[in-house]
Amino acid sequence: MSKCEQCIVRQFSSLKHLSKEELLRMSACKTSKTVKKGEVLFEEGEHINGVFCIKEGVCKVSKISENGRNQIISLIQPGNLLGERSLISDEASNLKAVALNDMEVCFIPKDEIVKDLEKNSAFAMGVLKDMAKSLKSADNLVVDMAQKTVKQRLAETLLHLHSKFNTDNEGNINIYLSRDDIANIIGTATESAIRLLSDLKKKKIIEFKGKNITILNKDELEKIANGF
Amino acid sequence: MSKCEQCIVRQFSSLKHLSKEELLRMSACKTSKTVKKGEVLFEEGEHINGVFCIKEGVCKVSKISENGRNQIISLIQPGNLLGERSLISDEASNLKAVALNDMEVCFIPKDEIVKDLEKNSAFAMGVLKDMAKSLKSADNLVVDMAQKTVKQRLAETLLHLHSKFNTDNEGNINIYLSRDDIANIIGTATESAIRLLSDLKKKKIIEFKGKNITILNKDELEKIANGF
DNA sequence: CTAAAAAACTGACAAATATCATATTTTAAG
DNA sequence: CTTAAAATATGATATTTGTCAGTTTTTTAG
Numbered sequence: 001m002s003k004c005e006q007c008i009v010r011q012f013s014s015l016k017h018l019s020k021e022e023l024l025r026m027s028a029c030k031t032s033k034t035v036k037k038g039e040v041l042f043e044e045g046e047h048i049n050g051v052f053c054i055k056e057g058v059c060k061v062s063k064i065s066e067n068g069r070n071q072i073i074s075l076i077q078p079g080n081l082l083g084e085r086s087l088i089s090d091e092a093s094n095l096k097a098v099a100l101n102d103m104e105v106c107f108i109p110k111d112e113i114v115k116d117l118e119k120n121s122a123f124a125m126g127v128l129k130d131m132a133k134s135l136k137s138a139d140n141l142v143v144d145m146a147q148k149t150v151k152q153r154l155a156e157t158l159l160h161l162h163s164k165f166n167t168d169n170e171g172n173i174n175i176y177l178s179r180d181d182i183a184n185i186i187g188t189a190t191e192s193a194i195r196l197l198s199d200l201k202k203k204k205i206i207e208f209k210g211k212n213i214t215i216l217n218k219d220e221l222e223k224i225a226n227g228f
Numbered sequence: 229m230s231k232c233e234q235c236i237v238r239q240f241s242s243l244k245h246l247s248k249e250e251l252l253r254m255s256a257c258k259t260s261k262t263v264k265k266g267e268v269l270f271e272e273g274e275h276i277n278g279v280f281c282i283k284e285g286v287c288k289v290s291k292i293s294e295n296g297r298n299q300i301i302s303l304i305q306p307g308n309l310l311g312e313r314s315l316i317s318d319e320a321s322n323l324k325a326v327a328l329n330d331m332e333v334c335f336i337p338k339d340e341i342v343k344d345l346e347k348n349s350a351f352a353m354g355v356l357k358d359m360a361k362s363l364k365s366a367d368n369l370v371v372d373m374a375q376k377t378v379k380q381r382l383a384e385t386l387l388h389l390h391s392k393f394n395t396d397n398e399g400n401i402n403i404y405l406s407r408d409d410i411a412n413i414i415g416t417a418t419e420s421a422i423r424l425l426s427d428l429k430k431k432k433i434i435e436f437k438g439k440n441i442t443i444l445n446k447d448e449l450e451k452i453a454n455g456f
Numbered sequence: 457c458t459a460a461a462a463a464a465c466t467g468a469c470a471a472a473t474a475t476c477a478t479a480t481t482t483t484a485a486g
Numbered sequence: 487c488t489t490a491a492a493a494t495a496t497g498a499t500a501t502t503t504g505t506c507a508g509t510t511t512t513t514t515a516g
Contacts (some may be wrong), residue, residue: 066376087364132313145294148295150248178493407464408464419505
């Protein structure tokens with residue numbers, strides 16, 4: 001079993017504040033698993049009883065609205081933790097997580113995390129900072145959802161995806177989402193998302209072949225996102 | 229100067245985890261002030277450098293979208309803290325706070341809070357729980373904003389306001405918001421909010437005289453909020 | 457009390473978006 | 487390779503919501 005010390009999650013998450021001994025204990029009680037594309041990490045309403053460390057792959061975190069439509073709240077990348085919120089509130093999860101591609105994750109049981117939170121104040125502050133960051137982006141998302149048009153939100157989403165997932169310096173968006181997923185991120189009907197994507201393509205602002213989307217004119221996309 | 233020990237904010241916020249000595253120190257470095265209706269507690273982009281304890285009155289917390297429209301994110305009641313998020317991220321505030329009526333608040337400087345956060349893990353866990361709660365409701369709000377119609381959001385907002393602000397057992401909503409504020413909570417044009425309020429009145433689901441709104445048929449309002 | 461300003465309201469119309477129906481293309485399974 | 491299923495795409499239309507213009511009511515300042 002690999003030690004947590006070298007793990008990408010340790011480098012990028014609040015786990016970096018853990019000491020060697022704490023990591024060793026964590027390493028001893030963690031479980032690793034692979035999650036195939038399309039599989040569910042946890043359901044809405046499920047008691048997770050721990051946190052997931054995302055080592056490889058990406059998952060979408062979503063929630064079903066009372067209308068029965070699915071809203072994707074965020075995409076979680078390698079290096080991040082998942083499930084902190086529910087762990088801290090000591091509640092069932094309010095969200096569902098599904099793998100977008102094949103994943104490698106570790107699961108750390110709740111007790112272990114709570115113990116460290118209480119003893120290691122740097123770790124607690126780290127988690128607090130992560131949560132504060134999530135809260136800020138959630139607030140921003142609320143404003144966007146409430147005030148921006150679907151067209152603006154699509155432009156903004158493409159820019160977000162680009163800055164989060166591009167590996168080269170091109171305009172390629174290196175994450176492959178279905179039109180349905182894109183619609184569920186921006187909160188619109190699938191047909192509307194498709195139509196607006198086609199518009200952007202016609203105007204040479206983006207290019208795409210299937211799920212492979214490339215941004216051709218970033219400035220223009222930014223203008224659209226800001227309402228011009 | 230009043231001691232923090234008996235304060236309503238201590239009873240209801242994470243400050244309840246502070247010891248007597250910690251409270252005394254806090255009491256010594258805090259400043260009290262009154263904020264008149266309509267006055268600004270802090271602006272978007274301002275460095276707050278501390279947290280506000282809300283002893284009396286209500287304030288609205290909002291953010292201007294790129295479109296120039298104002299979105300109210302939440303209403304803060306007596307007993308709550310305000311400004312924790314920015315303090316923990318060590319950033320300027322991303323939100324603006326304005327008094328909805330005359331307020332009594334205390335201000336606790338940042339250093340004092342940070343000191344206690346690092347030393348008192350129960351306090352840190354309390355703040356963490358508050359933040360987790362805020363994050364959950366922000367996520368829910370995102371879903372509502374993205375997926376619900378304006379009519380649904382209005383119905384839901386009226387129900388929220390009622391459960392948060394009713395003092396008697398009647399359907400009265402004991403907080404007085406302008407039509408503009410209501411529109412800025414649900415994320416719509418003022419005229420749309422007015423029209424939908426009038427519709428609900430015509431259908432005898434609510435009653436209102438000016439800003440004084442009463443829910444007549446809660447069941448029906450719940451149905452509307454859930455899309456029927 | 458009165459005038460001016462602000463807030464609430466209403467109607468007409470335009471724009472954005474959802475829905476439904478259907479066609480085409482891509483993907484997956486045998 | 488072939489066929490069925492799923493995803494993507496497009497058109498027509500209905501619904502929702504925003505915008506603008508104007509009226510009425512309420513609030514505020516003097």
